[in-house]
Amino acid sequence: MVDIATRVYNHKWKIDPIVRSLIDTDFYKLLMCQSVFRNKRDTQVTFSLINRSKSIRMADLIDEGELREQLDHVRSLSLSRGESTWLRGNTFYGKRQMFRPDFMEWFENLRLPPYHLEKRDGQYELTFEGAWPEVMLWEIPALSILMELRSRAVTGDMGRFELQILYARAMTRVWEKVEQLKPLDGLKIADFGTRRRHSYLWQDWCVQAMGEGLGSKFSGTSNCHIAMKRDLEAVGTNAHELPMVYSALADGDDALARAPYDVLADWQEEHDGNLRIILPDTYGTRGFLDRAPDWLAGWTGIRIDSGDPATGAEVAIDWWTSRGEDPTKKLVIFSDGLDVDKIAALHTQFKGRVRTSFGWGTLLTNDFRGLVNNNALNPFSLVCKAIKADGKPTVKLSDNPNKAMGPSDEIKRYKRVFGVGEQVSEDVVV
Amino acid sequence: MVDIATRVYNHKWKIDPIVRSLIDTDFYKLLMCQSVFRNKRDTQVTFSLINRSKSIRMADLIDEGELREQLDHVRSLSLSRGESTWLRGNTFYGKRQMFRPDFMEWFENLRLPPYHLEKRDGQYELTFEGAWPEVMLWEIPALSILMELRSRAVTGDMGRFELQILYARAMTRVWEKVEQLKPLDGLKIADFGTRRRHSYLWQDWCVQAMGEGLGSKFSGTSNCHIAMKRDLEAVGTNAHELPMVYSALADGDDALARAPYDVLADWQEEHDGNLRIILPDTYGTRGFLDRAPDWLAGWTGIRIDSGDPATGAEVAIDWWTSRGEDPTKKLVIFSDGLDVDKIAALHTQFKGRVRTSFGWGTLLTNDFRGLVNNNALNPFSLVCKAIKADGKPTVKLSDNPNKAMGPSDEIKRYKRVFGVGEQVSEDVVV
Numbered sequence: 001m002v003d004i005a006t007r008v009y010n011h012k013w014k015i016d017p018i019v020r021s022l023i024d025t026d027f028y029k030l031l032m033c034q035s036v037f038r039n040k041r042d043t044q045v046t047f048s049l050i051n052r053s054k055s056i057r058m059a060d061l062i063d064e065g066e067l068r069e070q071l072d073h074v075r076s077l078s079l080s081r082g083e084s085t086w087l088r089g090n091t092f093y094g095k096r097q098m099f100r101p102d103f104m105e106w107f108e109n110l111r112l113p114p115y116h117l118e119k120r121d122g123q124y125e126l127t128f129e130g131a132w133p134e135v136m137l138w139e140i141p142a143l144s145i146l147m148e149l150r151s152r153a154v155t156g157d158m159g160r161f162e163l164q165i166l167y168a169r170a171m172t173r174v175w176e177k178v179e180q181l182k183p184l185d186g187l188k189i190a191d192f193g194t195r196r197r198h199s200y201l202w203q204d205w206c207v208q209a210m211g212e213g214l215g216s217k218f219s220g221t222s223n224c225h226i227a228m229k230r231d232l233e234a235v236g237t238n239a240h241e242l243p244m245v246y247s248a249l250a251d252g253d254d255a256l257a258r259a260p261y262d263v264l265a266d267w268q269e270e271h272d273g274n275l276r277i278i279l280p281d282t283y284g285t286r287g288f289l290d291r292a293p294d295w296l297a298g299w300t301g302i303r304i305d306s307g308d309p310a311t312g313a314e315v316a317i318d319w320w321t322s323r324g325e326d327p328t329k330k331l332v333i334f335s336d337g338l339d340v341d342k343i344a345a346l347h348t349q350f351k352g353r354v355r356t357s358f359g360w361g362t363l364l365t366n367d368f369r370g371l372v373n374n375n376a377l378n379p380f381s382l383v384c385k386a387i388k389a390d391g392k393p394t395v396k397l398s399d400n401p402n403k404a405m406g407p408s409d410e411i412k413r414y415k416r417v418f419g420v421g422e423q424v425s426e427d428v429v430v
Numbered sequence: 431m432v433d434i435a436t437r438v439y440n441h442k443w444k445i446d447p448i449v450r451s452l453i454d455t456d457f458y459k460l461l462m463c464q465s466v467f468r469n470k471r472d473t474q475v476t477f478s479l480i481n482r483s484k485s486i487r488m489a490d491l492i493d494e495g496e497l498r499e500q501l502d503h504v505r506s507l508s509l510s511r512g513e514s515t516w517l518r519g520n521t522f523y524g525k526r527q528m529f530r531p532d533f534m535e536w537f538e539n540l541r542l543p544p545y546h547l548e549k550r551d552g553q554y555e556l557t558f559e560g561a562w563p564e565v566m567l568w569e570i571p572a573l574s575i576l577m578e579l580r581s582r583a584v585t586g587d588m589g590r591f592e593l594q595i596l597y598a599r600a601m602t603r604v605w606e607k608v609e610q611l612k613p614l615d616g617l618k619i620a621d622f623g624t625r626r627r628h629s630y631l632w633q634d635w636c637v638q639a640m641g642e643g644l645g646s647k648f649s650g651t652s653n654c655h656i657a658m659k660r661d662l663e664a665v666g667t668n669a670h671e672l673p674m675v676y677s678a679l680a681d682g683d684d685a686l687a688r689a690p691y692d693v694l695a696d697w698q699e700e701h702d703g704n705l706r707i708i709l710p711d712t713y714g715t716r717g718f719l720d721r722a723p724d725w726l727a728g729w730t731g732i733r734i735d736s737g738d739p740a741t742g743a744e745v746a747i748d749w750w751t752s753r754g755e756d757p758t759k760k761l762v763i764f765s766d767g768l769d770v771d772k773i774a775a776l777h778t779q780f781k782g783r784v785r786t787s788f789g790w791g792t793l794l795t796n797d798f799r800g801l802v803n804n805n806a807l808n809p810f811s812l813v814c815k816a817i818k819a820d821g822k823p824t825v826k827l828s829d830n831p832n833k834a835m836g837p838s839d840e841i842k843r844y845k846r847v848f849g850v851g852e853q854v855s856e857d858v859v860v
Binding site: 002161172209213 | 433436594598601639642
């Protein structure tokens with residue numbers, strides 16, 4: 001029997017919204033948002049979309065009207081009662097009431113601020129200006145909208161069976177990856193693939209496949225909406241935007257040199273245990289760790305998000321050892337451009353020397369490489385970054401110069417202040 | 431929204447019926463049935479299930495109660511009004527009213543006769559005894575029930591994602607085959623896969639994939655129910671059971687030698703054009719053609735269902751040439767154990783020399799080879815054959831001794847009567 005009401009209802013939609021919930025975002029965005037809401041609520045920040053893969057001409061692929069409709073739809077969203085209840089009542093990292101009442105009240109009343117959209121050189125210039133805790137929440141929806149509109153553009157002229165086979169092949173690929181991970185003893189792996197996913201439904205499928213195939217080796221998803229819907233752990237801690245904005249706000253070189261530690265001092269006040277994860281690469285991992293105060297060595301772990309991951313982990317292990325910490329008690333989270341072979345290699349290499357876990361992103365939720373003509377569904381490197389804070393430009397150096405950003409004179413100054421010398425370039429795939 | 435009525439209705443089913451329609455059968459069964467109904471209505475025939483793949487212990491795999499339920503369900507079926515209308519009103523091979531009113535009236539009132547089921551040596555002995563036009567209609571439902579119960583037995587303990595990936599892989603495989611066939615210029619190919627299909631829904635999917643991928647190169651399906659549902663041509667002509675029963679009924683060696691031609695004389699009275707297809711291999715192709723009356727050389731084509739297919743086609747071409755016929759006007763239908771490589775090779779080999787078409791069976795609708803542990807879903811050779819007619823055993827020699835059947839003394843007599851000498855054995859895969 002056809003459910004007539006459902007069919008009529010479905011056909012009433014003017015668009016098929018890509019982001020249908022304000023918590024269809026990464027958990028760490030909300031954690032950081034709460035921290036920013038507490039510490040830097042009035043800072044004016046500009047976020048900007050940056051397509052590192054210039055050959056993908058987004059503005060030629062994606063209709064501007066459709067993009068605006070999707071972005072406008074996100075601006076119409078507010079936290080639902082159930083979502084609010086989940087955020088207020090759920091246990092995150094074993095802790096109840098992770099989100100404080102004042103933050104929740106603010107969040108419940110939030111609508112995302114306006115966006116600014118222009119076409120230039122076949123790309124979209126998409127920027128968000130406003131109070132930091134508000135504009136920062138645009139990052140993930142903006143990315144996932146652009147990624148999914150691109151998927152829709154490519155799949156738009158495919159027939160019903162072509163589509164079925166496309167997804168059959170993609171599912172088979174994900175499942176084969178899961179089967180490759182299954183035998184890795186002691187593996188801990190989470191989905192970090194929201195921002196560059198092929199689509200919402202596809203991410204949701206990948207997450208379920210991970211859960212089904214990996215059981216307790218699958219430790220959760222960064223996506224709050226999927227975590228809620230699928231009764232999984234929501235995972236993640238903090239990102240580069242914190243040190244980047246703190247550093248941009250710093251007055252003079254001394255303050256700049258202190259800024260990355262100020263971020264973590266603020267963080268330490270709010271969080272403990274598995275939420276105390278250092279992200280050391282914003283201005284070079286080695287210098288950051290060498291100059292780090294001793295209290296940081298007591299933190300639970302380090303997330304390695306650029307540079308050669310094995311080297312990064314060795315640096316971390318050496319650092320903990322030099323500070324009298326036992327590395328086997330520490331956690332290294334790998335989250336940069338992972339795929340199964342790299343995961344398996346790193347897991348094996350560091351087994352018994354340090355605890356490891358993996359935040360698997362784009363190559364989990366968007367691996368359609370080679371599945372359509374001209375590789376038109378291959379993942380690519382789209383980011384949305386804080387580029388300005390209270391009128392001053394932000395800078396990121398990273399452990400991979402291909403991931404650096406900021407004005408060149410500021411990059412020079414930051415390199416000097418943070419003592420960053422020669423760096424090894426790595427290709428940025430995603 | 432959940433359609434509550436549908437959900438409740440679905441849960442009321444005591445079984446999930448495999449065969450839900452009396453026309454979920456091969457078109458040629460109905461054509462032959464009409465011919466038998468006209469010419470040999472009262473002949474008492476026994477059909478029997480034969481599993482040529484003894485290593486597949488059907489009775490260990492399949493629950494007897496479930497098998498009985500499925501067979502009983504088929505006995506509860508009768509032709510629906512829509513099915514009757516379709517058979518009466520549709521055009522088959524360009525001809526209206528293919529099925530005569532007296533036959534349709536009989537068919538509308540038909541319920542399938544009782545079956546006899548026993549377990550022996552890990553196999554099911556399943557036999558059907560009664561008037562030929564009635565019992566012959568058991569062949570296809572009996573086979574498709576046993577095949578699908580076997581699929582269900584194997585997939586019964588698989589998880590939701592394992593199943594999804596199983597079908598994703600199988601779909602990808604079928605689609606890759608379709609893509610391999612697509613470039614073959616002038617190809618004509620039909621689905622002949624009802625009897626040994628993985629399941630009804632799977633056959634239906636494969637047929638749709640063929641239609642979508644091959645367009646006009648896909649000439650239809652032997653399955654009447656799917657042809658009706660998907661608005662396709664129903665295709666097929668005649669099978670070994672006709673000469674086998676006619677021969678069993680023949681009184682003495684002279685009558686026996688004539689019997690295979692009597693069958694086709696009866697057939698010629700009823701059919702013309704593309705329905706005049708000779709199936710010459712029942713008692714050896716070469717001898718059959720050598721002794722054939724000239725009127726047979728005027729028929730449209732030959733179906734090659736055993737032996738080396740290229741050799742069979744060459745024999746046919748030589749025969750037509752020797753009888754003054756132009757082979758390029760004739761049709762060779764290949765239908766034995768086909769898969770894409772063989773289809774492509776035969777298509778290329780005979781291009782321009784004779785018209786060809788392909789009846790693709792088990793390796794279209796049941797190619798799950800290697801997709802589960804222990805190859806437990808690999809296709810196997812299950813047949814359901816007329817073994818007795820009016821108390822006398824039937825015999826089949828075939829062009830492949832591995833496909834021969836009947837009591838050995840009778841096989842010896844048939845070989846003598848039909849002048850069959852040394853034969854080349856070919857593996858029977860399906």
